[in-house]
Amino acid sequence: MTTFLGINLFALFGQLLVGLINGSFYALLSLGLAIIFGLLKIINFAQGAMYMLGAFFAWMALSYFGMNYWVALIVVPLVVGFLGILMERFLVRPIAHEDHLYSLLLTFGVALMLQGVFTHVYGSSGLAYAIPEALQGGTKLPFMYLPNYRAWIIVASIVVCGATWWLVEKTRLGAYLRAGTENPQLMQAFGINVPLIVTLTFGFGVALAGFAGVMAAPVYSVSPEMGSNLLIVVFAIVVIGGMGSIGGAILTGLAMGVIEGLTKYLYPEASTTVIFLVMVIVLLLKPAGLFGKEA
């Protein structure tokens, strides 16, 4: 029962699962980028480095302080988010009135520094982080073996993405945020502390990357390069989806992960390039992106 019409279902579902997991990380990172972009109109090039920080902090917390995975999953995103807040307050804000390309370069510089520091201290070979005890093992499904931790990644990231979507689109706080996106001056005139909202939003967007980093620690090796490689793919995903909507960022992230997984099964040589090729096609057919509004 492992083949159907000549298709090796075991391998196909295996790759689809890997694709969904990659897609979960794509979704979390592009969601963070989209939230920050929505309010500040800047792209945080350090988002990948923050994801890397999340993974390293989880590893350090376990190795040096014996902090277990579940505590790290709460504490590390808070710490990373706090670093993001410091970054917004002291580096990004002073140049907020300049061309937004400068903030891209600034955050790129921050990313280089962080990556350089961790390469210097821990080398570039990568560290291992054990899967938490409660999630070891797996479940045998008809067509495949589903490791528990991998199922957890997919569920947790969908829950976090969904909660963020709900927060932004359905709550009063989210309404402030969206209003700030539309017209910050008017918001300020209504007595809302817009700079505070901007800072907190930046922190939240970065914290999402930190959360993704903790989740990634047990499945990918924890290395200084892990963030930058992922981020470039996420940039392509952002171009594909457009940054018009929160939901769009989440859906595009997951979908691209699945497409990548399918490609790994059908034509493995193209698996590293397929998302970039999709970007090319989208640029040709719908330059504003699938969910984008602006030209």
Place this chain on the structure above:
Amino acid sequence: MKVSKLTLILLVAALVAPFVVYPVLLAKILCFALFAAAFNLLLGYVGLLSFGHAAFLGTGGYITGWLMMNAGITPELAILLGTGAAGLLGAVYGKLAVKREGIYFAMVTLALAQLIFFVYLQAPFTGGEDGMQGIPRGELFGFIDLSDNLNMYYFVLAIFLFGYWLIHRTIHSPFGQVLKAIRENEPRAVSLGYNVSDYKWVAFMISAALAGLAGSTKSLVFQLTSLTDAHWHMSGEVVLMTLVGGVGTVFGPLVGAGTIVTMQNYLSGGELGNYVHIIMGAIFVICVLAFRGGLVGEFQKLLKRNAG
């Protein structure tokens, strides 16, 4: 073309320099200066930040390197073809990238460059992780031996001057005026009836071809092309060189390339070698926060203040 006193002094300095400083280091600086100048043509004069220029540097290097090793042609032909290949890639990438603006343009170029990076990583002709090593320099026009470092340097200097001249001509042509108009106020340029995307596209092609020229030349100087040349770090480095030197200035890319290459050269020898990326990141942050004009830009501001 009016030649200023400053240009003349620099020219004489460039001719004498190889007798004082190691010619290969000078040639390296000139290659990167040309690379940065090509990048600056886009950022400084059209306002487009490309984060994928390593793609063109790498393409020039790989094509020229492969031709020198396998085709048995003279170096000037190999460089010409390498440059052409980079220009061709630039034509395709440019057409796609100019569909988006600002930050999106940067992301599109970065992603497209990563696409070609993976192609070079997997393609058999590039040598994958090892890169192309031992590329022969050959004999220029069939009779000037380039394995002599001094000959090589003067050849690189000639290419560099040609590239700078071409950029100078482009900026000061009617075409260049339109580019600046697009940078200053794109909607106005559109309303005046200019096909803005086509202007951007042609500028992108010229920039890509010149970046390829730099890569082609560099592959002969070092007799080596590797994935480093096509890696996104390289795209970031050229941004940094231009930023440090001064975006939108004529001599900025030269000063920036000289500064960064000398710094890397100095650091890689000492115990600070591990800190290169940290230092480069720090320079990025400091430049953006405090010296957005770069060395040349800030210097010009100082001169103006004293004069006025």
